[in-house]
Amino acid sequence: MHSRAICRGLTGVVVALFLLVTLWVKPAEAYAWMIRHDYTGCNQCHADASGGGLLTEYGRAQSDFLLRMRYGAPESYEPPRSAEFLFGVVKLPESLLLGGDVRYARVAKRVNGQDDVRTFFMQADLQGQATVERIKVNGSIGYAEIGARQAALTHADQKNIVSRTHWVGVDIGQDRNWQLRGGRMNMPFGIRTVEHTLWVRSTTRTDTAYSQQHGASLVYNGADLRGEIMLIAGNFQLAPDQFRERGYSGYLEYAASQQLAFGVSSLVARASKDRLSGQSLVRHAHGMFGRYNPVKPLVLLAEADLLAAAEEAQTTTTGYVGMLQADAEVTQGLHIMATGEVLKAPGDYGTSAGLWGSVVWFFLPHFDTRVDVVWQTSPRRDLPSSETTMLLAQLHAFL
Amino acid sequence: MYRRASCTALALLVLTLAPRALASDGYPDEIKQQLMLGQAPLCTICHETLIGGLMTVNKPFGRALQQKYGLRFLDVPGLRAALMRMQQEGHDSDGDGVGDIAELLQGQDPNAPGEGGVLVTDEPRYGCYCSAVGRASTSAAAGAVWLSGLLLSVGRRRRATPRRGVRET
Numbered sequence: 001m002h003s004r005a006i007c008r009g010l011t012g013v014v015v016a017l018f019l020l021v022t023l024w025v026k027p028a029e030a031y032a033w034m035i036r037h038d039y040t041g042c043n044q045c046h047a048d049a050s051g052g053g054l055l056t057e058y059g060r061a062q063s064d065f066l067l068r069m070r071y072g073a074p075e076s077y078e079p080p081r082s083a084e085f086l087f088g089v090v091k092l093p094e095s096l097l098l099g100g101d102v103r104y105a106r107v108a109k110r111v112n113g114q115d116d117v118r119t120f121f122m123q124a125d126l127q128g129q130a131t132v133e134r135i136k137v138n139g140s141i142g143y144a145e146i147g148a149r150q151a152a153l154t155h156a157d158q159k160n161i162v163s164r165t166h167w168v169g170v171d172i173g174q175d176r177n178w179q180l181r182g183g184r185m186n187m188p189f190g191i192r193t194v195e196h197t198l199w200v201r202s203t204t205r206t207d208t209a210y211s212q213q214h215g216a217s218l219v220y221n222g223a224d225l226r227g228e229i230m231l232i233a234g235n236f237q238l239a240p241d242q243f244r245e246r247g248y249s250g251y252l253e254y255a256a257s258q259q260l261a262f263g264v265s266s267l268v269a270r271a272s273k274d275r276l277s278g279q280s281l282v283r284h285a286h287g288m289f290g291r292y293n294p295v296k297p298l299v300l301l302a303e304a305d306l307l308a309a310a311e312e313a314q315t316t317t318t319g320y321v322g323m324l325q326a327d328a329e330v331t332q333g334l335h336i337m338a339t340g341e342v343l344k345a346p347g348d349y350g351t352s353a354g355l356w357g358s359v360v361w362f363f364l365p366h367f368d369t370r371v372d373v374v375w376q377t378s379p380r381r382d383l384p385s386s387e388t389t390m391l392l393a394q395l396h397a398f399l
Numbered sequence: 400m401y402r403r404a405s406c407t408a409l410a411l412l413v414l415t416l417a418p419r420a421l422a423s424d425g426y427p428d429e430i431k432q433q434l435m436l437g438q439a440p441l442c443t444i445c446h447e448t449l450i451g452g453l454m455t456v457n458k459p460f461g462r463a464l465q466q467k468y469g470l471r472f473l474d475v476p477g478l479r480a481a482l483m484r485m486q487q488e489g490h491d492s493d494g495d496g497v498g499d500i501a502e503l504l505q506g507q508d509p510n511a512p513g514e515g516g517v518l519v520t521d522e523p524r525y526g527c528y529c530s531a532v533g534r535a536s537t538s539a540a541a542g543a544v545w546l547s548g549l550l551l552s553v554g555r556r557r558r559a560t561p562r563r564g565v566r567e568t
Contacts (some may be wrong), residue, residue, distance in 0.1 A: 057488075155448070240439075243523045275523040365502035 022077035026127045033299035033335075035261060035291045035398025037066050041190070041226050047097055047129045047138055049179050049194045049219040050228045050251075052173040052208050053165065054099045054127040054138070055089045060084060068362040086399055097129040098387055100296055100399035101142075101165065108391045121145045122394075124306050125164065134176070138183075139166035150235055151210040163237075179219040184212050184236075188219075188228035189265045190303045191289050193325075199354065200303045200323045204267060204285040213245065242272040253289075262290035265305065280312035285321075285347075301325040309346035317346035325356075335360040346354040350379035369395050412544035429478055434503055440525075444510070460499055460509040 034045070042051030045059030055063065056316035081088030085098050092098060103123035109116045125142030144152070146160045152160035167183025186192065189206040193226035195209035204213045229250060233243025247270055253263030267285040274281035287305030295299070304322040311317075323341040330336055339356035354376035362368040374390040427439035445461025446452065456465055465468040467490070468481035486500040493502075495512035502509045 149525040152526045155524070160526070237525060239524045 010143070011275055022307075023270065026258055032193055032301055033293075033329075034066075034344055035259065036293045036296060036299045041221055041255070043219075043226075045220045047127075047136070048165075048186060049221055050186065050188050050226075051142070052186060054097055056097060057084075057094075065331055066334065069331070080087045080365070081204075087366065094130045097127075097131075098399070099127045101125045101127075102399075103398045104395050106393060109387045112386055112388075113160070115339060118146075125162075126399075127165075134171040134187045136169045136179075138169065139169075149218075150238060151212065155231055164208075164210065176257040177221055179221075181219065182216045182217070184214045185217055185230065186212050187267070188217065188230050188251050189249050189267050189285065190287065190305065191291070191301055193301070194358070195339070198323055198339070198356075199321050199341050199352070200305060203307065203343060204305060205269075205283075205286075206267070213249075219244050225252070226255075227263075231327075238275065239307050243275045245269040245271045251289075259293040260291070262288065264288050274311075277311060279314075282310040284308035297329045299329075301327070307346050319344040319346040319348060321345070326357065333362040348378075349381045352376060352378035366399070367395075367397050369393070425475055425476055426507065429475055430482065430503070433479055433482055436503065437506075440503065444508070458510045463490055463492050463499070 009261070032051070034042075038072035043049040045056055045062055046052060047054040049054060050215055056086060060083045064080060071388045088181070103121075105122040106119040112218040122145065123142065124142050125140075129136055129138040129358070131137075141153075141161065141163050144158075144160050148157050148159065148162050148164075149157075151162040151164045153163055154160045165186065167181045167185050169181035169183075170327060173349040186208050187206040189204060190200055192208065193201065194208075196202070201211075203215055204286070212232075212319075213232045213234065214236045214324040215231050215233040217228055218230040222225060230249050232245055232247045232249060234241070234246060236244070238244060247268045249265075249269070251263055251265040251268040253261055254365075255261040264280050265285070265287055268282065270280075270282040272280055285305045285307050289303040292300045302322075302324045305320065307319040307321060309319075310315050321341075322341045323339060325337060325339040327335055333339055335358075337356070337360065338357070339354075339357040341354040341356075342351055343354075344351045352375065356371045356372055356374050358370060360368060360370040370393065372392040373394065374388070376388045376390075378386045380386055426445075427442060430436065430444075431439040443453050443458070445456050445458050445464065446457045447457045456462060463485070464478070464481050468484055470477050470481045482500065486498070489498040489501075492509050493512040497505075497507070498510035520562070
């Protein structure tokens with residue numbers, strides 16, 4: 001009987017490992033741990049100067065050189081044709097960048113003893129950028145089977161056409177270190193990471209899944225200093241106007257060395273009627289973040305933000321959110337990550353805590369997969385703490 | 400080439416702004432103002448969808464305004480008159496014994512009989528709306544397209560005009 005229980009347990013573990021579950025919507029790949037390869041900035045590899053999403057030609061080459069598992073293949077100074085858009089089948093002109101993401105997901109979640117298992121086609125996005133001299137026109141369009149309504153162009157509860165980003169920008173300055181942009185863009189704040197459901201991203205509403213806003217931004221990328229300030233005009237894929245936020249969001253990061261970068265972020269946004277609370281809301285988030293590569297295989301990412309919320313006819317409440325992530329690349333293309341997070345949202349009863357264990361494997365050019373085990377607990381007044389356990393896996397291909 | 404590009408930009412501007420003229424943008428706000436409602440009703444009080452638009456009035460309340468009270472699009476004075484007459488006559492589109500205007504004042508949907516017809520006024524709506532609630536989005540989109548066209552025109556003009564004093568290498 002005892003051995004039967006052990007067998008069942010082992011079988012469960014094996015089944016869980018074979019389950020391809022998913023971390024939902026991961027529309028933009030932003031790998032802040034690229035600092036381990038001496039990349040303190042993001043603009044060399046990404047069309048978005050603050051990181052994430054569509055890759056430049058250089059970024060594609062680096063994804064083949066540095067990201068994926070090479071299985072002992074010798075180093076090369078020339079990227080293979082297969083690293084290009086659509087595996088090099090189509091040769092693009094220099095002025096045109098194209099990309100795309102396809103993602104399939106399965107989520108197994110247990111919340112306070114209630115199980116929920118879903119399998120769904122999570123993402124299909126096409127991204128592109130055309131450049132004419134100093135002017136860039138950038139956009140994305142895709143399909144979201146579930147969620148991402150804030151980025152939707154259509155009006156259904158699910159299965160929507162989405163456009164997460166679309167903007168026009170102009171490079172400024174002799175060295176083109178500055179860029180002025182207008183349109184729908186990722187919010188510049190904190191560490192731009194792929195784990196968009198981390199509380200530092202979801203609570204501040206600065207994730208790259210669907211929390212983009214329309215506005216104007218000024219970006220700077222220098223040798224040691226980079227930053228972006230965005231004036232928020234609102235999400236015009238959300239109506240009526242009273243639900244749209246106005247304000248600003250920005251960050252400034254300094255690279256003290258090739259292995260250490262740290263910065264500050266600030267955000268203030270106001271809506272006449274917040275889409276979640278239904279009340280007039282002014283929300284604040286101000287904090288610090290850092291990226292540190294103490295030894296080659298290990299990168300530490302950390303962020304801590306103070307939060308405040310002033311709702312209609314109520315006193316201002318405060319809170320905080322933070323995370324610490326350790327990413328160990330045990331061999332090129334294979335990452336093992338541990339993440340801890342805490343959250344006390346303004347008005348919350350107490351502090352929530354979460355732990356993530358993740359394995360990310362860039363197993364082929366244009367392909368990666370990851371498995372996450374997530375445990376989160378939140379205190380509740382006069383009730384036992386709420387507890388959530390998730391097993392998430394994802395298969396991702398980018399064009 | 401420069402003139403052609405600029406004309407294209409101007410044409411884009413006109414085209415992107417033109418659709419606004421086909422939607423009676425102000426009607427929900429006008430209803431709210433005249434009846435002193437807490438919130439403006441949604442476009443679906445008259446139209447098939449939240450987008451609004453011509454030839455899409457299919458709700459009993461909307462059809463009554465058009466057919467019985469002669470309302471046309473972009474006719475705010477006509478709307479005011481129609482609402483006033485509707486209130487005086489106690490018109491009841493859903494036949495539940497409560498007049499349309501009385502139902503609106505109670506936060507009820509004049510198209511749905513009985514207590515189930517709660518008038519939804521202020522929930523967030525997602526997606527692109529190019530009528531009343533999308534006024535700002537249409538302008539923003541038009542501005543972006545126009546700006547893109549203009550910048551392209553400027554870029555082409557600069558490339559066509561050689562810089563003086565700069566030796567070609």
